[in-house]
Amino acid sequence: MIEAQGLTKRYGATVAVDNLSFEVKPGKVTGFLGPNGAGKSTTMRMILGLDTPTSGDVRIDGKRYRDLRQPLTEIGALLDAKWVHPNRSARAHLSWMAASNKLPKANVDRVLEMVGLTEVANKRAGAYSLGMSQRLGIAGALLGDPRILLFDEPVNGLDPEGIVWIRTFMQRLAAEGRTVLVSSHLLSEMALTAEELIVIGRGRLIAQSSTAEFVDRASGSTIRVRSPQLDQFDTLLQQQQLITRVEQADDHTKVLYVDGNVTTDQVGELAASQQIVLHELTLQRGSLEQAFMQMTGDSVQYHAQDGAQAVPGVPPVSAAEMAAGPQEDN
Amino acid sequence: MSLINVERIKLFSTRSPWWCMIIAAALSIGLAALATGLASGADEARVTPAMSQFGVNLGQMVIMVMAALAVTTEYRFGTIRTSFQAVPQRVALLLNKTVVVAGLAALVGLVASFGSWAVGYLLAGTADMAIDTSAEWRLIGGQALVYGIAAIFAVAVGILIRQSAGAIAILILWPLLVESLLPLIPRIGDDLQKWSPFTNANQFINGGQDMGLAGAEAAGANTGLSPWWALAYFAAWGVALLVIALFTASKRDA
Numbered sequence: 001m002i003e004a005q006g007l008t009k010r011y012g013a014t015v016a017v018d019n020l021s022f023e024v025k026p027g028k029v030t031g032f033l034g035p036n037g038a039g040k041s042t043t044m045r046m047i048l049g050l051d052t053p054t055s056g057d058v059r060i061d062g063k064r065y066r067d068l069r070q071p072l073t074e075i076g077a078l079l080d081a082k083w084v085h086p087n088r089s090a091r092a093h094l095s096w097m098a099a100s101n102k103l104p105k106a107n108v109d110r111v112l113e114m115v116g117l118t119e120v121a122n123k124r125a126g127a128y129s130l131g132m133s134q135r136l137g138i139a140g141a142l143l144g145d146p147r148i149l150l151f152d153e154p155v156n157g158l159d160p161e162g163i164v165w166i167r168t169f170m171q172r173l174a175a176e177g178r179t180v181l182v183s184s185h186l187l188s189e190m191a192l193t194a195e196e197l198i199v200i201g202r203g204r205l206i207a208q209s210s211t212a213e214f215v216d217r218a219s220g221s222t223i224r225v226r227s228p229q230l231d232q233f234d235t236l237l238q239q240q241q242l243i244t245r246v247e248q249a250d251d252h253t254k255v256l257y258v259d260g261n262v263t264t265d266q267v268g269e270l271a272a273s274q275q276i277v278l279h280e281l282t283l284q285r286g287s288l289e290q291a292f293m294q295m296t297g298d299s300v301q302y303h304a305q306d307g308a309q310a311v312p313g314v315p316p317v318s319a320a321e322m323a324a325g326p327q328e329d330n
Numbered sequence: 331m332s333l334i335n336v337e338r339i340k341l342f343s344t345r346s347p348w349w350c351m352i353i354a355a356a357l358s359i360g361l362a363a364l365a366t367g368l369a370s371g372a373d374e375a376r377v378t379p380a381m382s383q384f385g386v387n388l389g390q391m392v393i394m395v396m397a398a399l400a401v402t403t404e405y406r407f408g409t410i411r412t413s414f415q416a417v418p419q420r421v422a423l424l425l426n427k428t429v430v431v432a433g434l435a436a437l438v439g440l441v442a443s444f445g446s447w448a449v450g451y452l453l454a455g456t457a458d459m460a461i462d463t464s465a466e467w468r469l470i471g472g473q474a475l476v477y478g479i480a481a482i483f484a485v486a487v488g489i490l491i492r493q494s495a496g497a498i499a500i501l502i503l504w505p506l507l508v509e510s511l512l513p514l515i516p517r518i519g520d521d522l523q524k525w526s527p528f529t530n531a532n533q534f535i536n537g538g539q540d541m542g543l544a545g546a547e548a549a550g551a552n553t554g555l556s557p558w559w560a561l562a563y564f565a566a567w568g569v570a571l572l573v574i575a576l577f578t579a580s581k582r583d584a
Binding site for chain 1: 332333335336340343344345346381403404407409410412413414415416417418419423501519581583
C-alpha cells in the first residue's frame with residue numbers, strides 16, 4: 001500500500017505537485033493518469049525518495065522510502081529504461097543491484113529468464129533496443145521479488161509486440177497479488193490494464209476511483225434513437241423531463257439523442273407503451289478520452305489554439321491529441 | 331561490506347577505469363624512463379630517486395579523472411537514481427564508493443611510484459638509487475597516500491559538480507594552474523599558495539628531498555609545514571570537501 005498525504009513539490013515559482021493525497025490499494029493495477037507535465041514522474045520520484053517533497057509525505061506500508069533497509073525487496077520500480085550505463089552488461093547491472101540489497105545471485109538469472117534476456121545478458125546495455133532496455137528495467141524492478149511495483153510510462157515508444165508483452169506482464173503481476181502503480185498519458189492503455197485510476201492534472205488530484213466508475217461519472221451515457229415517429233417520441237420524452245436533442249444524421253434521417261440518467265430499458269418501454277416504432281435504440285458510452293478531457297478540461301498545461309487561429313499550413317493540434325499523444329516530457 | 335561490493339562491481343564492469351589506471355601507471359613509469367634514462371656520463375651519477383617520481387604527479391591527474399568519472403558517469407547515465415533507489419542511505423553508498431575508488435587509487439599510486447623508481451634504478455645504473463633514508467621511503471611509499479587523498483578530492487568534486495567536463499576541468503586546473511599562479515597575486519599570494527592543498531601534497535612528497543641533477547627548484551614551493559603535517563593538511567581538505575559533498579548529495583533531489 002502506498003499512501004500520499006498532502007504531497008507538494010515546488011520548483012521556484014512552479015508548482016509541479018500540489019497538495020496531492022491518494023492511496024494505491026494492494027493487489028490491483030492502479031493507473032496513474034494525467035496529461036504530459038501533470039506531475040506524474042515527479043510524484044513517482046517522491047514515492048521512491050529520489051526527490052524530497054516541499055511539504056507532505058508519502059509512505060510505503062507505513063514507512064518512508066529512506067527508512068527502508070532493503071527497498072528492492074519491498075518496492076520495485078522502473079522510472080526510466082535509459083538509467084543504465086551503456087557500456088555495462090545487463091548481468092553486471094543487475095548484479096550490482098542485487099549486491100546492494102544482499103540478494104542472492106540466483107535472483108539475477110531468475111529475472112533475466114522472466115523477461116527473456118538470458119541470451120543477451122552479457123552484451124552491453126547500450127546496444128539494446130528500447131524494448132529490450134524496457135525489459136531490463138522491469139527485470140531490475142522484479143529483482144527483489146517485491147510486493148509493490150511502480151512503472152512510469154512503460155509502453156512509451158514501444159512497438160505493438162512490446163506493448164502487448166508489457167500489458168500481459170503487468171496483468172500477470174497483479175494476478176500474483178502484487179500492487180502495481182503504472183503511470184500513463186495513454187488513456188486507452190489504462191482502460192485495458194488498470195482496474196483503479198488516480199487521475200491528476202497540473203499536479204492536483206482530479207479523481208480516484210475504479211476505471212469503470214470514472215468513465216461513467218465523467219462522461220455519462222447517451223442513448224441514440226432512430227424512429228419514423230421521431231418528433232412524436234421527442235415530445236413524449238420531454239414530457240418525462242428527459243433532455244433530448246435531435247440531429248440531422250444525413251439528408252434523410254434524423255437521430256434523437258437522450259442524455260442523462262436513463263437506461264435503454266426505460267426508453268424502450270416508454271416507446272412500447274405509446275406504440276412507437278423504433279429502428280434503433282443504442283447506448284453510447286463515453287470513451288476514457290472523453291471522460292478525461294471533460295474532467296481535466298483546464299488542467300491541460302498547454303492548450304493549443306483553436307484551429308481557426310492556427311498557423312496557416314500547420315494542422316492544428318487539439319488538446320485531446322496532446323493528451324493522447326505519444327510523447328511524455330521527462 | 332555489501333556496498334563495497336556494489337561499487338567494486340560498478341567500477342570493474344566498464345572499461346574506462348581500467349584504461350585510466352593503465353594510463354596513470356604507464357605515464358608515470360614512461361616519464362621516469364625519460365627523466366632518468368636520458369642522463370649520461372657524469373650526469374647519470376647525479377640522478378636521484380626523487381627524479382624518478384616527476385611523472386607520478388601526472389599519473390595522479392589521470393587517477394583523479396578516473397575518480398571523478400566514477401561519480402559523474404552515474405549522473406550522466408541516470409544510474410545514480412537507480413543507485414539511490416536501491417540504497418536510499420545515500421551517505422553510506424557514496425562513502426563506500428569513495429573507499430573503493432580511493433583504495434584503488436592508492437594501489438595504482440603504489441605501482442606507479444615503485445615502478446618509476448625501478449625503471450630509474452635500471453636505467454641510471456651509476457646513480458645511488460637505493461631507498462635507504464626515511465625521506466626516500468616517504469617519497470616512494472607516500473605517493474600511494476597522495477593518490478588516495480587526491481581521489482577523495484575528485485570524488486567530492488564529482489558529487490558537487492555532477493558533470494564530467496566541469497569536474498575534470500576543475501581537478502586539472504586547480505592543482506596545475508591555480509595553485510602555481512597564486513604567487514602572482516601581490517602581498518597575499520605567497521601565503522595563499524602556502525595554504526593550498528596540492529602544494530602541501532607536493533611538500534609531503536618533495537620536502538627535504540635531494541633533487542640531484544634537476545636542481546633544488548624542481549622540488550616546488552616550500553609551504554613551511556613538516557612533510558607529515560603537510561600531508562595531514564592536504565587530507566583535511568579532502569575530508570572537508572567530501573563532507574560538504576555528502577551533505578549536499580543527501581539533501582539534493584537526485
